[in-house]
Amino acid sequence: MSTRSKGARSPKKMGKPWWYKPLFTLAKVALVLFFVLATYLIYLDSKVTQAFAGQKWQVPAQIYARSLALFPGMALTSVQLQAELEQLQYQRNPALTSAGQYSVSRNHVTIFRRAFTYIDGNEPETLFSVEFNSSGINRIRYRQQEEVNFARLEPQLIEHMLSPHQEDRELVRLEQVPILLKESLLLVEDRDFYHHRGVSPLSVLRALWANISAGRTVQGGSTLTQQLAKNMYLSSERTLLRKINEAMIALILDYRFSKDYLLEAYLNEIFLGQNHATAVHGFGLGSRFYFAKPLTELRPDEIALLIGLLKGPSYYDPRRYPERAITRRDLVLRLMFEQHLLDAKQYQQAVQQPLQLVARGQYLNARFPAYLDAVKKELRQINFDQQLLSSGIKVFTFLDPKAQQQAELTVRQQLQSRDEQVQAAMLVVNYQRAEIQALVGGKESGFAGFNRALDARRQIGSIIKPVIYLEALNQPGRFSLASMLEDQPLSLRSTNQDWQPQNFDKTFRGKVPLVTALTDSLNVPTVRLGLQLGMPTISDALKKLGLSRRITLQPAALLGAIELSPLEVSQLYQTLANNGVYQALATVQAVTDKDGHRLYHRPGQRFSRYSLQSIYLLQHALIAVTQTGTAKAIQRALPMTVFAGKTGTSSDYRDSWFTGFDQQTLLTVWLGRDDNKPIGLTGGSGALPLFIDYFTRQGAQSIIRYLPEQVTIQAFSATSGAPVAETCANVLLLPAIVVEMQQLSACDN
Structure with missing residues (x-):
């Protein structure tokens, strides 16, 4: 066993280098930072990836006008088609090198149409030419070779419907x-x-x-x-x-x-x-x-x-x-x-190109706030997920930009010479399809505000009279256009007051034919007829024609002492103009998601509310209103076109109305003051000139109606209203519903 010598020193332990401790500390800090960074990256990854993979943006709903359909026989001029293309920002280029261009040569317009997604799917870009003759479109050729019966342009984008604080973008x-x-x-x-x-x-x-x-x-x-x-x-x-x-x-x-x-x-x-x-x-x-x-x-x-x-x-x-x-x-x-x-x-x-910019805000045709107000209200009533409004959906409407611009121009120009307090509302409706094509809510049409076309409920005056006369004519064994109505003084007790209705000229005529009472808008015979039919019958008639609100009628309502909006009046007359077939008026045709999948399509429900025979008789009388009656100014202004319609004036000249139609378009005009003070205008002197101005500038098509089955032209005694032989003197030749075993009366002496 070996032993250490005395005083020998133990071996000294080696110390750690000076940099060891700082390095170790740094490593621990780095490890902590790594874990913090990794955790933060995992958090970021989850948050960012989920948000980025989903719906990244709130995208406003895109609202479009109607798509212009083109077909042979359509009453459209080359100038009108070119105006439509200019509205769509097409460039005139004879070379037609790309979509979005058109060229014009004599009686042809050739269009290189853009691709677009419509209600029924994708439409590829294509080239087609439209040939015109004196009456409109003569033929349409694709690629200037294949003749087709139909073509259409893409609809105009008129609005991005933004919610508050929502960014605007178009994906x-x-x-x-x-x-x-x-x-x-x-x-x-x-x-x-x-x-x-x-x-x-x-x-x-x-x-x-x-x-x-x-x-x-x-x-x-x-x-x-x-x-x-x-x-x-x-x-x-x-x-x-x-x-x-x-x-x-x-x-x-x-x-x-x-x-x-x-x-x-x-x-x-x-x-x-x-x-x-x-x-x-x-x-x-x-x-x-x-x-x-x-x-x-x-x-x-x-x-x-x-x-x-x-x-x-x-x-x-x-x-x-x-x-x-x-x-x-x-x-x-x-x-x-x-x-x-x-x-x-x-x-x-x-x-070398100059800056060619559109005016700020004019990239959309968002100058139609009243119409868009109607669209938004209708969208709220449509049954689909309203949260989709911020996902870039597309809303296709019935707006006709040309009709809308003309309606606004008519209101603005016709009201320039009126009292500045006089306001206006106008609706343009394709009554055969119950489509609202244009809507003006006030004379300052470019600004949002109170929409009188939708929300102003005003007394309608004689606008109600065709409703009463239609109910009478719907009873052919009892009434005809020649039926004699009493035009004698009348006194009624209504709402605890004595009411003595008067004609506009304060005169009485004794007996008048039913057609004359309507054509000349006589008040007293109308009240007598309405009372004979009964107030519940008139109330039911309003409901059948399309009035959705329940209202209580007093006898004064027979002369229009009920308050309706211009939209409600248009709905009533849509049924009258459309041969008794009711369809709810609409602005929205369809809604699709951003990829074109249909979310909503307007139902095509139509309901026959009156016989074609009784409607034919009423329309005959309404045509007479525009030719010899209270709206005969139409005949003087547009002598080559056949219209039908009715004037309306409320008590004390507070409201001036006219609603009428040609072969396809129903136009309702209202004038009045927001404070309901008198404006001193009748339906003929106030609203009617706007109707005439619109159709003079926009163009019109004469009403064409054929005698329905069971309707014939009958001679009636001008004094008794009874059917007589055509050989008799002093007769009225009027359409009448054939009644079985009808006996002809003897000629008047």
Whole structure:
């Protein structure tokens, strides 16, 4: 056993290096940071991925006007068709090089129609020509060869229905974006987009060098993915923390989604300008906001302008700062030329183009607030998920922009010489299909406000009389157009007051034929007839004709002392004009989701409420109103056209009405004051001139009605109203419903 010598020292333990402890601490901190960062990344990944994969945006509902259907025999002129194309922002180009263009030659208009999605599916872009003759469309040829019986234009986009605080955008798919726009965008904003992983150090270095060389900021280092992350998830504050978040979100997006998916999202998200209080997002809406046309029709200079705006939509606003915008646009064009996206000729043409912008807010035809008010009210009553209103649904309406503009023009011009307190409402209806084509809610038609066409309930005066006379004529064994009605003084006790109705001229005629009483709008015979029929019968008649509200009728209601809106009056007369067939008036034709799948289609329910025979007799009398009666001014103004209609004047001249129709269109006009004070106008002197002006400018088609079965032309005694032989003297020749075993009376002495 060996022993240590005395005084020998124990071996000294080796100490840890000086850097060990700091390194160990740093490792622990790094580990904690790693776990924190990993946890945060997992959180970000879950939050960002879920939101990005779902519905990323609230997209406003898009409201469209009707699609103009074209067919041989249609009463349409070449000038009218060209006006429609101009409204749709078609460009006149004899070469017809792309969709959205048209050409004109003698009696032909050739159209390169855009592709669009309609109620019944996708319509591809196509070329067709329309040939005109003196009466309208003669023939339609596809590709100028195949003759067809039908063609149509895409409907006009008239409104984006925004909810409060909702951004405005119009979604586009990547395949809808022109290649030149995609390549130019990547050239200017992110050349390595398809090669980096969401963050590009090379782009940062390239931007730094470019900015140093220029002596100012001319290029950014953020990738498109980083810009997308910032716009969708972060604020615009310039802090290190925000930049870190931006980079992390960009890495996640790039890992989770394809490049094409990210590029499409960027194209739809990026901010491109301000439309008053509403932000304009995405290239789809940007194209319409600045140029009022789809992306596919943009010229190189227009593409360059939109891309140039990305650097600062407010600073380079082309409407406020056109010189700045042109300078920026030309810089982008120069880059496009240098990178061979444009050849020399295209480049020179592009830089020489002036700014051609539509007025702010005019990219939509959103100048029809009263009509859109009716659409929105109807949408609230339609049975579909209302949350879809923020998912980019498409609402197809019956609005006829040409009819709407003419109705507004008529109201504005005809009221210029009136008392400034006089207001107006007008409805234009295709009564055969119960479609509201135009609606004016007041003389200041371009501004939203009280919609008198829908919400003003006013006394209707003699507008009610055809309802009473129709009920009488619906009893052919009892009444005919020649039936004699008493025009003698009458006194009634109504609402605890004595009521003595008077004719307009304060005279009495003894006995008058039923047709004359209606044509000349005589009050006393009408009251007597209504009382003979009974107030419950008149109430039921209003319901059959389409009045949905329950109202209580007093005898004074027989002269129009009931309050209806112009819309309700139009509904009553829709049934009268449409041969007794009732169909609820509507503004909305259909609703589809953003992909074109139908969510709602207007039901085509139609109900026959009166016989064709009794309606024919009533329409005969209403035609006489416009030729020899209270509305004979129509005959003087438009002598070659046959109309039917009825004037209406409420007590003390507070309300002036006229509602009438031609072969296809029903027009209702109301004039009055909001405070219900007298305006001093009858239906003939107030509302009727607006009716005449509208049809004079818009055009009209004469009413054509054929004698129905069981209706014949019969001779009636002008003194007794009894049917007599045609050989008798002093007879009235009137249509009458054939009654079995009807005996002819002897001729008057």
